[in-house]
Amino acid sequence: MTSTSPVEKAGGATATYVDQRIGSNKFLARNLGKVFPDHWSFMLGEIALYSFIVVLLTGVFLTLFFKPSMVEVVYDGSYVPLKGIKMSEAYASSLDISFDIRGGLLLRQMHHWSALIFVAAMAGYSLPDDLLSGTGLQIARGIMQAAPIVGTWMAFLLFGGEFPGTDFISRLYGVHILLIPGLILALVTVHLMLVWTQKHTQFPGPGRTNDNVVGYPLLPVYMAKAGGFFFIVFGIVAFVGGLVTINPIWLFGPFTPDQVSAGSQPDWYIGFLDGALRMMPNWETVIFGWTISWNIMVPAMILPGILFTVLALYPFIEAWVTGDKGEHNLLDRPRNAPTRTGFGMMAITFYALLWIGGANDIIAVAFDLSINAITWFLRVAIFVIPPIVFWITRRTCLGLQRKDQEKLLHGYESGRVLRLPHGEFVEVHQPLSVKDLAVISSKTEHVPLPAPEKADADGVRNKHYKLQMRRHKLSSFFYKESYVRPTDEEIEAGQHHVAHDAELEAPLHAYEDADQINRAHGGVLHHPGMAETNAEQESQH
Amino acid sequence: MTDISPNEGNHKAVETKLGYSPVADIPHRLRAADTDPKAAKRAERQVASMFLLSMLFVVLFIVAYIAIDKSTIIYIPVMGDVGASQVALGFTLAAAIFLIGAGAIQWAKKLMPDVEVVQQRHDQLSPGSATREAEANYERGKDESGFARYKMIRRTLIGALVLFPIPLVILLKDLWVPTKAEQGKSPADILSTTLWTKDTRIVSDGTYAPVRPEDLPVGGLISGVPADLLDVEEIEGNLNARGKAAIILVRMQPDEIRSQQGDGWDYQGIVAYSKICTHVGCPIALYEQRTHHLLCPCHQSTFDLADSGEVVFGPAARRMPQLPIGVDFWERG
Numbered sequence: 001m002t003s004t005s006p007v008e009k010a011g012g013a014t015a016t017y018v019d020q021r022i023g024s025n026k027f028l029a030r031n032l033g034k035v036f037p038d039h040w041s042f043m044l045g046e047i048a049l050y051s052f053i054v055v056l057l058t059g060v061f062l063t064l065f066f067k068p069s070m071v072e073v074v075y076d077g078s079y080v081p082l083k084g085i086k087m088s089e090a091y092a093s094s095l096d097i098s099f100d101i102r103g104g105l106l107l108r109q110m111h112h113w114s115a116l117i118f119v120a121a122m123a124g125y126s127l128p129d130d131l132l133s134g135t136g137l138q139i140a141r142g143i144m145q146a147a148p149i150v151g152t153w154m155a156f157l158l159f160g161g162e163f164p165g166t167d168f169i170s171r172l173y174g175v176h177i178l179l180i181p182g183l184i185l186a187l188v189t190v191h192l193m194l195v196w197t198q199k200h201t202q203f204p205g206p207g208r209t210n211d212n213v214v215g216y217p218l219l220p221v222y223m224a225k226a227g228g229f230f231f232i233v234f235g236i237v238a239f240v241g242g243l244v245t246i247n248p249i250w251l252f253g254p255f256t257p258d259q260v261s262a263g264s265q266p267d268w269y270i271g272f273l274d275g276a277l278r279m280m281p282n283w284e285t286v287i288f289g290w291t292i293s294w295n296i297m298v299p300a301m302i303l304p305g306i307l308f309t310v311l312a313l314y315p316f317i318e319a320w321v322t323g324d325k326g327e328h329n330l331l332d333r334p335r336n337a338p339t340r341t342g343f344g345m346m347a348i349t350f351y352a353l354l355w356i357g358g359a360n361d362i363i364a365v366a367f368d369l370s371i372n373a374i375t376w377f378l379r380v381a382i383f384v385i386p387p388i389v390f391w392i393t394r395r396t397c398l399g400l401q402r403k404d405q406e407k408l409l410h411g412y413e414s415g416r417v418l419r420l421p422h423g424e425f426v427e428v429h430q431p432l433s434v435k436d437l438a439v440i441s442s443k444t445e446h447v448p449l450p451a452p453e454k455a456d457a458d459g460v461r462n463k464h465y466k467l468q469m470r471r472h473k474l475s476s477f478f479y480k481e482s483y484v485r486p487t488d489e490e491i492e493a494g495q496h497h498v499a500h501d502a503e504l505e506a507p508l509h510a511y512e513d514a515d516q517i518n519r520a521h522g523g524v525l526h527h528p529g530m531a532e533t534n535a536e537q538e539s540q541h
Numbered sequence: 542m543t544d545i546s547p548n549e550g551n552h553k554a555v556e557t558k559l560g561y562s563p564v565a566d567i568p569h570r571l572r573a574a575d576t577d578p579k580a581a582k583r584a585e586r587q588v589a590s591m592f593l594l595s596m597l598f599v600v601l602f603i604v605a606y607i608a609i610d611k612s613t614i615i616y617i618p619v620m621g622d623v624g625a626s627q628v629a630l631g632f633t634l635a636a637a638i639f640l641i642g643a644g645a646i647q648w649a650k651k652l653m654p655d656v657e658v659v660q661q662r663h664d665q666l667s668p669g670s671a672t673r674e675a676e677a678n679y680e681r682g683k684d685e686s687g688f689a690r691y692k693m694i695r696r697t698l699i700g701a702l703v704l705f706p707i708p709l710v711i712l713l714k715d716l717w718v719p720t721k722a723e724q725g726k727s728p729a730d731i732l733s734t735t736l737w738t739k740d741t742r743i744v745s746d747g748t749y750a751p752v753r754p755e756d757l758p759v760g761g762l763i764s765g766v767p768a769d770l771l772d773v774e775e776i777e778g779n780l781n782a783r784g785k786a787a788i789i790l791v792r793m794q795p796d797e798i799r800s801q802q803g804d805g806w807d808y809q810g811i812v813a814y815s816k817i818c819t820h821v822g823c824p825i826a827l828y829e830q831r832t833h834h835l836l837c838p839c840h841q842s843t844f845d846l847a848d849s850g851e852v853v854f855g856p857a858a859r860r861m862p863q864l865p866i867g868v869d870f871w872e873r874g
Binding site for chain 2: 035038070078100102135138141142143146157158160161162163165167197207213214215217220221224225227228229230231232233234236242243255256258260278279280282283296329361371372375
């Protein structure tokens with residue numbers, strides 16, 4: 001060690017102390033120089049992680065002042081319009097945080113904004129016991145009661161009786177400040193450990209292969225960039241929390257179960273479920289005295305159940321269909337996996353339509369449309385539009401693949417037309433840059449699973465024929481029409497040819513450089529004394 | 542192709558030392574600060590100024606916390622009237638934090654190396670010897686415990702492990718302790734009764750004054766609750782009764798009523814329906830007098846109050862319950 005400052009000496013001594021006990025230097029040796037790849041999209045994950053940290057920090061502050069109690073009190077704080085009004089202690093303490101604790105509203109709004117960024121807010125929405133959050137709880141209870149057989153009992157137990165009761169806020173509070181953050185923290189930790197052990201995946205680029213990581217080392221560059229970015233996110237949340245009002249609970253008033261405001265909108269992450277509830281036709285059946293509320297069960301339980309299950313299982317389903325169980329550290333460009341990209345776009349479209357459904361009243365008012373017409377449109381669109389989007393996306397990906405193939409074999413079209421001395425016109429093609437070449441040529445070849453035989457050579461019947469056939473068909477569908485990547489030799493030959501093309505322009509550049517006149521962009525080789533117009537040209541002949 | 546395999550080259554020496562090597566073939570442009578000492582000095586000053594400003598904003602935050610009264614309202618263009626303390630605290634805190642991040646990133650971008658490096662990945666798969674050792678250990682454990690041999694122990698253990706969480710679930714039963722009035726009733730029974738009885742008077746929600754027919758013009762709407770609601774709320778200490786008993790009264794021309802849930806349940810064209818949506822329980826008060834439609838603001842279920850409160854659109858499956866009403870003539874003078 002060459003350290004001389006007392007701080008570094010103390011740091012070194014601490015490292016040795018810890019190392020003696022847990023052998024931490026082995027970890028530091030491996031990881032202080034750990035390489036992280038750069039890509040703008042990785043920043044999104046960082047934003048989510050950092051907002052979560054901001055949620056935790058601001059949340060701790062709020063717990064010191066919030067009182068999760070539905071005991072009725074008479075408000076006597078500094079917000080005049082509600083003075084003397086009876087309300088729950090939860091709502092009163094939320095008003096105190098907003099008006100009587102300096103910086104309280106700032107922290108409350110930072111908590112809400114960063115939670116919106118991080119999607120952790122579900123339970124927090126309902127805690128202040130204002131009119132809007134109470135309506136949210138009422139809907140949640142209505143959904144709960146729609147669960148067959150156990151629903152009503154479940155609602156009675158969770159609420160401690162009928163709605164709204166006096167227990168639910170304090171129960172929800174425990175879930176909100178302990179269970180959910182604990183669970184998220186555990187999952188975030190597992191996620192970061194996985195990223196750390198497996199090393200970050202990377203997009204294709206120069207020098208990037210499936211077996212390496214190309215980027216910046218943790219110390220110092222990534223530490224400064226990622227660490228600095230935490231402060232950027234934190235700062236922006238503070239700025240927005242300070243200047244942009246969110247959830248002005250004082251305007252909604254205290255909750256009572258017989259009041260509601262028009263245009264009640266959930267926070268964005270619940271919007272899709274609310275949209276599903278709004279779009280569902282009013283189906284209900286009664287079997288032996290048991291009511292089955294399809295109108296609530298399908299959109300609020302079955303649909304999210306299917307949605308999240310498919311989301312979780314998709315990687316395994318695709319691996320099974322394609323038979324590709326390899327380790328992938330180099331990301332596929334979306335166009336190089338057309339079917340997967342199509343499914344993704346289909347899912348996003350489906351989600352977006354549900355989301356639009358959640359705002360059908362706002363849309364009806366804003367665009368002066370019939371709300372019934374919007375709802376009917378969505379009821380049909382939810383089944384029709386996603387498959388169309390799937391098809392368009394897949395065709396677009398395949399088209400882009402074909403364009404890539406062109407580029408690999410013939411370079412860029414420069415758009416410059418050149419007349420050669422002997423009169424021939426050619427369009428100049430340019431070789432790809434090192435970066436483009438690496439990105440475009442990263443496409444890997446996929447082969448569908450082979451069709452199974454009904455029986456082997458000895459005539460023994462294949463027991464799994466039907467399943468294998470189905471898998472073969474699915475994987476053929478998955479890889480259908482994908483363009484074949486040219487071989488390395490073909491690419492090299494193509495790029496070489498293009499480079500030769502570019503040489504044709506050399507005299508042109510030489511001329512331009514020498515003369516400093518930029519007249520040549522029409523594409524004809526000019527030289528002093530050359531005719532400018534057709535008439536001149538003819539007279540010269 | 543050489544362009545996509547830059548690990549070959551003269552960087553091997555670096556790689557063995559630190560585990561990574563610079564990428565050879567990425568076109569790399571030197572920055573001003575790399576070549577010009579003046580530019581480097583300028584970058585250093587920029588970074589330090591941001592950190593310095595951050596400290597300054599912390600001081601300003603403290604000043605704002607002490608100096609600005611929490612009830613002061615100021616006018617800011619675009620934003621309108623806002624709390625001065627809130628805006629000052631938010632802005633100074635945001636600036637103090639943001640500038641640290643901006644400084645760090647400027648430092649990384651201008652002064653730290655901007656050459657990408659390569660690190661090799663290693664197989665996650667354990668070597669075969671480790672897997673075999675793990676298997677051998679598992680087999681030894683199975684063998685020594687006799688888990689496979691002692692069928693009875695195995696089955697009773699599984700049985701015990703399945704049953705032991707049951708008490709923990711049973712303990713949740715008293716999440717709901719029925720009140721005296723609720724005792725012996727199922728949740729469904731409790732939910733299907735309200736405060737309304739044959740002689741309950743309707744009072745207006747908010748003022749709690751008895752509702753009189755002449756208070757309600759044709760096309761008008763009043764939110765009503767039972768007269769004893771406030772007393773019940775006082776005794777029960779919750780809003781449960783209100784959540785079930787809230788009603789709306791609307792008046793239309795008697796001949797506009799096409800049907801209702803019972804003969805003569807209206808009074809001179811005044812009908813009373815529940816205010817709680819049959820879908821998931823939102824309170825409803827969006828009434829369109831021309832069509833007599835009642836629209837739920839939550840999921841847009843629409844009910845026709847001129848036609849027994851039947852569902853005309855939206856996700857609700859059941860019609861709105863109607864309350865038969867009449868007038869108590871003795872009280873009229």
